[in-house]
Amino acid sequence: MPSLEKYIQDQLEFFSNKGQRRILHHYHKTSPTTLQKENKEYLSFNDNDYFNLSTHPEVIARTKETIEQYGIGTRASRLQSGNHPLYRALENLLAQSKGTEASLVFGSGYLTNIGVIPALVGKGDLIIADKLIHACLIDGAKLSGAKLVRFSHNDPTSCQRLLQKHRRHYRHCLILTETVFSMDGDVAPVAKLFSLANQFDAYLLTDDAHGFGLFDHHTMPAHIHVGTLSKAIGCYGGYVCASQTIIDYLINTARSFIYSTALPTPILAGAAHAITILNNSSHIKRQPIDNAIYFTKEMDLPLAQSAIVPYIIGTSYQALQVSAQLEKNNILAQAIRPPTVPLNTARLRLTFSAAHTKNDLNKLIRILKEITDNA
């Protein structure tokens, strides 16, 4: 047996022993609030489709129409012949929604971050990043070769100290945060970080994967906004919004943009349509947060700031137990374990959508209370 095979087997066993081995299940959506997992249907607090746009009848109709007109694949990268005119409408809508001059769509949010960050900074530059940023921002930072230092979570003072200590020793500087943190649901002090960036000749890059549609862009200033079309927009893909100069530069330098095939046309049309629907439905924009707030009030937890609520339990094993007990009661709430989150903060990550009813919320609250009272 090759030594690598033996190593792989040992590692898998090691993951299992720690309660951290991941396996895949099959899921599909059966209604805006329910998922079928293998052969059973569950009330779901598990996905990032905050406005239920992934199954919106108008978005579906628009994607069908586009497939019939143009087919599916775009057959080439955007700099070759893959740059379909549907990109123009989508990128205009994205730039508009962030109040920037321009935007650029990538294959996914992950591809956006591992493309944009190394395109902007490299060896001799500095990245100052929040302690809890998403793995793909870290991957982008590592890939860039820039010096990476981390500030305490959501603490502008800690960021400022690092700027004072390190900034002058490096050529350019990028500050990284998420707007809404994907595993904790709390909101970054974006305006303060933006003013620090301006003060220290740095750019602020924010990842809005979990904030799209929830907040007015005026309250979330940044030099560079990245995000995904795969969550609140319910489709697929990633984007960056910034000045025309930065976007022109990225078209020339972001390797995950240059060397990857353009997105399928139905996705481009569907995403643009989903954003338009969201722009025209101000009444649904508050609903995911209002549902999350209702839950946190009833459970005596710190008030929700977004559609994501962490229900912190402790060890991986305990979190898996609670998640399994919810499943027995036909509720899906994923246990998130280290290394995705820090040790001993294994949790349920609950996400709320506009479609959850009071009935759905009360069911979750009642059953979660029963489980934790009996633990």
Ligand SMILES: *Cc1c(COP(=O)(O)O)cnc(C)c1O
């Ligand atoms: C999900 C997520 C991404 C990745 O986006 P995809 O389109 O799923 O690749 C990037 N950043 C954050 C903060 C995320 O939560």
